[in-house]
Amino acid sequence: MLLGLGESHRFEDGFTVTMGPVERRTDPPLTDESATDAEDGAGEGTDPADELEDDGDEGIDGEDLGEDEALEEEPVEEPEEDEPAPEEDEPVVEDEGDDPAEDEPVEDEPVEDEPVEDEPVDDPVDEGPAEEEPEDEDEEEDEPEDEGDDYYAWTVELSNGSDAEVHTGSIFTECSVGTPLTLSSAPLLGEALNPPMALAPDEEGSWDADCWAAEDGDPALQWTLEFVDEQGERLYPVLVFEGRAP
Secondary structure: OOEEOEEEEEOOOOOEEEEOOOOEEEEEOOOHEEEEEEHHHHHHHHHHHHHHHHHHHHHHHHHHHHHHHHHHHHHHHHHHHHHOOOHHHHHHHHHHHHHHHHHHHHHHHHHHEEEEEEEEHHHHHHHHHHHHHHHHHHHHHHHHHHOEEEEEEEEEEEEEEEOEEOOEEEEEEEEEOOOOOEOOOOOOOOOOOOOOOOEEEOOOEEEEEEOOOOOOOOOOEEEEEEEOOOOOOOOOOOEEEEEEOO
């Protein structure tokens, strides 16, 4: 049974189904706030830790310098007064023995040149993927900055105008948007999402329904409503609400 958007239909047993006015809304993105909060928290937490490490290093360095100066002053003064003669003879013998020892490590210098050739080979390999990764991260960070997606929202009202209880069973819905109509989905952003399973005489019930809007802004909307029992049989004819949303 085809109906317009916002219309209602009364079945023979007095059960009435009404589709409320359709509103176009925007779902605001929440990822930006969580990302900025995480970045601010990380930045604030690092500063005090760095200050404590710097203060600790300064204290340790100051103590080491004081101890080194004290150790150097004491041994220098005592040997110069007691044994002046051996100081002149010892450096002459030590200089002659040190000269050949210094010439030997010179032969090992060309050995160090061999690994130098392998180092530039690894550098371009590492630089290639390193430059591509930040580009992908920048693109992902730019996506949440876009505005939220638009969707249609309305309220479905049910009423029992008969003298007997009405069982609505399980409810199946389907929505399509755009031109031509394309199957969409429901974001389920309403406050009351569970429809009533049964209605007593003169009792009313309602629930919130919604559907994602077309990306190109086309206002065409079609919403299908079906009531099915536990065995999968239809309790009432299928209702199709169709029109152009605001």
